[in-house]
Amino acid sequence: MTFAWPHAFWLLMLIPLMAWWMWRRRGTASIAFSSVAAVDELPPSLRQRWMWLPKALTLIAFALLVLALARPREGREQTVSQTEGIAIEMVIDRSGSMQALDFNIDGEPVDRLTAVKNVASKFITGGEDLEGRFSDLVGLITFAAYADAETPPTLDHSFVVSRLNQTEIVSRRDEDGTAIGDAIALSVEKLNALDARQERKVQSKILILLTDGENTAGELDPVQAAELAETLGIKIYAIGVGTTGKAPVPVRDPFTGRQRLHYMEVNIDEATLQKVAEITGGKYFRATDTDSLDAIYREIDQLEKTEVETQQYVSYRELAVQSWYWRSFTVPPVVAMAFVVLILRSLLEHLWLKELV
Template identity: 40%
Template sequence: MLENIEFANPQFFWLFSLLPVAVLWYFFKRRKETASLKIASIKGFSTDSLLPKLKPLLFILRLLALAAIIVALARPQTEDISTKTKTTKGIDIVMAIDVSSSMLARDLKPNRLASLKKVAADFIKKRPNDRIGLVVYAGESYTKTPITSDKGIVLNALKEITYGSLEDGTAIGMGLATSVNRLKESKALSKVIILLTDGINNSGFIEPQTAAELAVEYDIKTYTIGLGTNGNALSPIAINSDGSFRYGMKPVEIDEGLLEQIAKTTGGAYFRATNNESLASIYDEINKLEKTEIEEFKYTRFEERYRPWIFLAGILLLVEWLLRNTLFRSFI
């Protein structure tokens, strides 16, 4: 009966401290009111009746009624809270993902591309109030998913990203320019590109610096991530006759100077990920840097629950009055 109940006036529970006093008073008064009679023998009297022994029941009923009234005075009530959120500053994000053959290198487990997809999926799930799009690039680039608020579509498209959909190479400028093209007409108050690569710009007909200047023109911030361990990594070096890759150790070459320049020009930041843990921490850091402002409205509805206690007290007092004036009448 008291589950999920709160009390508006809990100070009335102090009245319960009076109940033990009432019990002591009752037994003291009963002892004083009970007359004593001394006789030689009680053979002529019947002592089988239970009514005299049950007479304290009247006091117990009245005491329970008083307890119920105290609970009612404390105003038990249930609280129903509903919330409504309003996004006051939305962010549109495009994630530009390198899908060149070097992304199959195994310095991250199980490889760079698979590790990225897992971390990127976690990042997307943490941005429920933003629109997100996907751009993939290698020797050229294309839009995998336009910016959308439907995270299910974005996550499914992310799962589908594989090596081989584009000519091999690393066209950083093309990947960045395609991302800018997806965001340039966005009405969001904040526009962000997260560009990840594990190599150097060696393809495409748009220079990365030119794409960065386009991003500045449309007020688009770019975070760049260089992916790959320091030194050498187990990477694809040839294709076997059955179409599978042959792996060998290759030096990791990332144009960090270019990535730093792009980030600085557009007001973003450059990060280097050398393992699975550092890649995850980078996306967590970006998630903290790019906060969506949310306004939350709370609506609270209270439902009073004191009426059943008043009803219970009334029932107990009625039963006590009926017993007093019927069954126990000859004893009062």
């Protein structure tokens, strides 16, 4: 509870003066008696015992009116946040080469896609050194020989992460390939569609492209797709994932049916990825292990910050004229209590406790 005008409490210093004035000794009686000793020996009646009450109620009413004048208030703080979020498309390669076992999680070797799922999930929802993109629209596109829109940009991040975790490396040869240009073009289309929907104000649109190869499929060249993105104001962060040289890839022996590791050459078209990022004003990164991949997502997280404008309001309940609640009781306004006390005083003074002059 706070008071809008606490200086009003100085008026409470008048209460002792008022009490002295009301209980001061009166003048001499108008009818003279030789002696009142016999009357003094009589026990006081109930009415006589309560003769002080109207005066006390007067002082209580005055104190309540002073309290009302001080304007007691109960404030409730409200926070209103206005967010200009970022729309992010996660574009992830799921071609056959992503099964290379050149990444580690907790000391155990994992394929590239598993490592990407682990770090990208923390980028979206938060974890370790990543705060999460809670105010941002996040979408998911996966690609191999074809690009697939898994989820549109949405605030339902748990659904995005669920779809990401369900993503698998292609197993059919006719689906294998790396359609980087088509994946960029599909991402640009999804991000550009947000303007038509006009669901919320989007501060900027970015595309995080992760691949471990070269553009070997699809109809559109990656550089052409990047030029389209630049025209629409979409920035691309490109990540080339995988070790340099040769990477261990599990293959099944056609004779024994057992899996064995086969070392294959790593071919990442870094020149194209760098150009794609440069055209759109983004940045190119190279991730050769889990730690470097985690560091890349942390850097992107710092580069693309969401602007949140927070305004705080305090709504007050004026307890002098409004009811308020104390524990399980409803307390009437202070002014109402003061008038009730004055009415009670007036009734007592003019009826049961009426003084004869």
